[in-house]
Amino acid sequence: MHPNPAAQAILITMPHSHYAEKARWALDRLALPYREEPHVPLLHRFATVRRGGRSVPVLVHGAHRLTDSSDILAYADFLHGGGELYPGNAELKREVQALEERFDMELGPHARRWAYAQLLPQRRPLRRVMSRGVPRLEAILMPMILPGVARLIRSALRITPQSAQSSLERVRGLFAEVDERLRDGRAFLIGERFTAADLSFAALAGPVLFPEGGGAAYFTLDEAPQSMREEVLRLRDTEAGRFALRLFSQERRKVLGDSA
Ligand SMILES: N[C@@H](CCC(=O)N[C@@H](CS)C(=O)NCC(=O)O)C(=O)O
The missing domain is CATH 1.20.1050 (Glutathione S-transferase Yfyf (Class Pi); Chain A, domain 2)
Structure with a gap:
């Protein structure tokens, strides 16, 4: 399925999570529009599990669900045209x-x-x-x-x-x-x-x-x-x-x- 770059993404986080910050940094840098949805620990599971994940961050973008920070970086890099966070070489x-x-x-x-x-x-x-x-x-x-x-x-x-x-x-x-x-x-x-x-x-x-x-x-x-x-x-x-x-x-x- 091809991502729809126009759909606004949702980033599910906990406010203090450093893995969430890793994903947030990538989305900010690559200018992927998103809305952050922060949750307190434990209650975050209501948001992550129904999106097929468990830990934060989870990125929801159209029909896509990315449940790991590295996958989110790779996905954002791909949407941006590639070669920014991961070298072409x-x-x-x-x-x-x-x-x-x-x-x-x-x-x-x-x-x-x-x-x-x-x-x-x-x-x-x-x-x-x-x-x-x-x-x-x-x-x-x-x-x-x-x-x-x-x-x-x-x-x-x-x-x-x-x-x-x-x-x-x-x-x-x-x-x-x-x-x-x-x-x-x-x-x-x-x-x-x-x-x-x-x-x-x-x-x-x-x-x-x-x-x-x-x-x-x-x-x-x-x-x-x-x-x-x-x-x-x-x-x-x-x-x-x-x-x-x-x-x-x-x-x-x-x-x-x-x-x-
Ligand atoms: N490999 C995951 C690790 C993420 C992770 O460990 N997140 C922690 C917060 S820093 C978490 O959500 N822990 C609670 C849980 O697993 O439900 C990633 O890179 O996204």
């Missing part, structure tokens, strides 16, 4: 996809686990970020369901002090790998241009960097516990951290003209 494209997958499988989950371990006890800011822009009824229900949501997140992500610490080590390791890659002074992770690899790294590092300029709802640094703040500042002060923050400030609001 097959070898480079494979490298970009491999890095994107690595960040999806490792950086996303480990950054999230460590961040939740620090932030789940901070109920007031947690409630604020998780309910930004959600339907009114969900915002009203949020204080009642938040304790259960926090328990569910802890058990689903197997959060313990030990697992959180080992996730932090994994994040530091990934940052060190990105530091190494950037050591030759390159401006982007692969090739000469911004690609899905750069976008994925920056978006999925969001929970450990608290970047400004993106579309995800985050705590302010002041609201985080002291030990987390110190670690965030350390990560920001690496090559990889500076690189991600630069992408947020220089690339996040860039909108590419339609190539069609």
